[in-house]
Amino acid sequence: MESSGGGALLRNRRLESFLDTSSGLRVEEAQKILVKEKPELWLKKDVYMDDNGWVSSIISWIRIVTCFVSMMVTTFIWALIMVVLIPWPYERIRQGNIYGHVTGRMLMWILGNPIKIEGAEYNNERAIYISNHASPIDIFLIMWLTPTGTVGIAKKEIVWYPLFGQLYVLANHLRIDRSNPTSAIESMKEAARAVVRNNLSLIIFPEGTRSKNGRLLPFKKGFVHLALQTRLPIVPMVLTGTHQAWRKGSLHVRPTPLAVKYLPPISTENWKAEKIDDYVKMVHDLYAAQLPETQRPLA
Template structure:
């Protein structure tokens, strides 16, 4: 089973890397802060009873297999819908979001973790949505909770991922060319222009990869570059507890409570291209304030 395509999918290593901001990390300079400090309102998942009995593990495996089958079915179904909508690019974007809302919600229902969502009123604006990333569950939640009219950004090679990659392209999501810095810079400019022209939102993981421990990693700079070019606000999404629910390299999904919190939008209209590092640090510090000690970066 370790070598099967199902296990590779479930671990989500390649898929998650597609949505990372790592490819945007060294493109350009940027900005000045003009933000109100976030009010600290912590709400963390409660303790849960961890059951490692063979029965619990078996049920967990059945849930994961059901998730895989469900995702393959909905992906195939929406691929057919996208083919019908080929002449209408924006309609395909909206259908891609409908696919995410349906599939993400179904997957979370199958997994059965208790979920608390806060600040949902901040998810109704055109924005650059960013999220910390420590579990495959983060992707399911992002699919479900990001608003209609939101696109992801991935490396161009995603098209070769069976079924999902083709659906990603059909849904008119954005891809970047990471083959060299010049191509990457141009891809980012094109992505920003597309977002502004079509009045879209964007979702991105600023850490650039999944945290192995659940602790927040340093942020890449890509989301700031896009904000500078689009002038869209940044809406942080703080995920708490997902790393406990589905740990890295595990096929055991535990019943850990999950908290998803949308923070107030961070305005970027007055940002300038000379303070990228300041903006990255400010947004990173905002996450640190809203995470429990177990998910905060270790002091160096």
């Protein structure tokens, strides 16, 4: 810890010199100083310095293309493995998780964003993992950080996504029919039975869709229905900064620092069906309290 304000003043002047256009230095270098010296301040206040220069754009494009090509290679390899394992459904789930761990970690390494992970001791629970969702990066993080023996739940139309959708089905992950409420409820019941029968964990985005601006959306009730039917604890995963790193509709990945925080498991053993709305609000409020101001839902 510093005993006087001299060090802070020196750093402030140093940062100002980087931001001064007359210095000829890039904003990116100033970002590195801020990330290194005050990462908690950046994440807490969601401070972000944009850099849309052509060099930054080219680097971003190279990273995205490298991610795409790398993912195609690993997807093709694991698709072959899945085909061989068709008679063994549980082993396909396990291999799907291994694919996610390898591919998700590799993609995050290619993108190069600094990542802070808290509460990792909770990521080996057999549980229903939930996460806020505001960026494609969320998918990479979830693939990497959910434990082996976890299945995802997605809309049935995912099967039409090139390569990834077919691998999703081969990995024996679960799909739900959202065409009408009755079909969706029945799909959730089938998913819950499969989870209990095979002693699995679940991962689901309770918002049901991706936030356009990073602010937390209202939660759907599906994760609570699943908890009531499986009695698994809920482990919230709070993702911060991903909406700034890769914005919706953009092909420019920025060097924003990211944070993943696992919260302690929430027991659902004594939950009651008549209090579903209360549980949804409780978990949503918990997320809102953990997120920075710029990611909290507007009143």
